[in-house]
Amino acid sequence: MRNKFDEQLSQLNHEMIEMGALCEEVIALASRALTENDKSLAARVAPLDSEIDRKERDIENLCLKLLLQQQPVARDLRQISAALKMITDMERIGDQAEDIAEIITFLGGRGAENSNLLREMARSTIKMVTESVDAYVKHDTALADQVIAEDDTVDDYFARVKKDLIKRIAQDPDDGEFALDLLMIAKYFERIGDHAVNLSEWVEFSVTGVHKHDGVEYE
Numbered sequence: 001m002r003n004k005f006d007e008q009l010s011q012l013n014h015e016m017i018e019m020g021a022l023c024e025e026v027i028a029l030a031s032r033a034l035t036e037n038d039k040s041l042a043a044r045v046a047p048l049d050s051e052i053d054r055k056e057r058d059i060e061n062l063c064l065k066l067l068l069q070q071q072p073v074a075r076d077l078r079q080i081s082a083a084l085k086m087i088t089d090m091e092r093i094g095d096q097a098e099d100i101a102e103i104i105t106f107l108g109g110r111g112a113e114n115s116n117l118l119r120e121m122a123r124s125t126i127k128m129v130t131e132s133v134d135a136y137v138k139h140d141t142a143l144a145d146q147v148i149a150e151d152d153t154v155d156d157y158f159a160r161v162k163k164d165l166i167k168r169i170a171q172d173p174d175d176g177e178f179a180l181d182l183l184m185i186a187k188y189f190e191r192i193g194d195h196a197v198n199l200s201e202w203v204e205f206s207v208t209g210v211h212k213h214d215g216v217e218y219e
Helices: 002-035 039-043 045-070 074-104 115-138 141-171 173-208
Strands: none
Touching (some): 002 039, 002 045, 039 074, 045 074, 074 115, 115 141, 115 173
């Protein structure tokens, strides 16, 4: 019985890694579409987001099967509960990458002068998502803590982009709409970083039984 359960937990880890990889891919694709002013790349984001949605449903079904058939307790229960919370955040990451891609289609082929900062934001969020899923699979709270700390870097990038764009609007009010579009893109990257933090906080819960926001320890 335990062997079957361990096999299913291993399958859950594999599915989580696959969903994390899809999130990394969709963020990278949205970032490339922006820096290369490529609408065809942006158009490839929506199908990937649909794949993320399907993966969320598959993992949700697997978790519910584990809960109903195996009736896990303690750490096993927390691992499954954390997965159910994490896939919601990963699904939102896919949605926000799609939002970025949608904005890109309205930029009229114009490039972002501060695209280097936006590209670095994207790179940082991809790293955060990768590491948070790795932390989940390895039960690594130190790595989860590292992800949470990395969010400060993403927030700093956002503050710098916002400052640049405010200055740009002041210098050329007629270009305000374009600047606001770029600001929204930066905000979506910043939100993706926030979701990666959520992922890591659920990793810590799965290992320790304590979630940062309530401080309550669960058996």
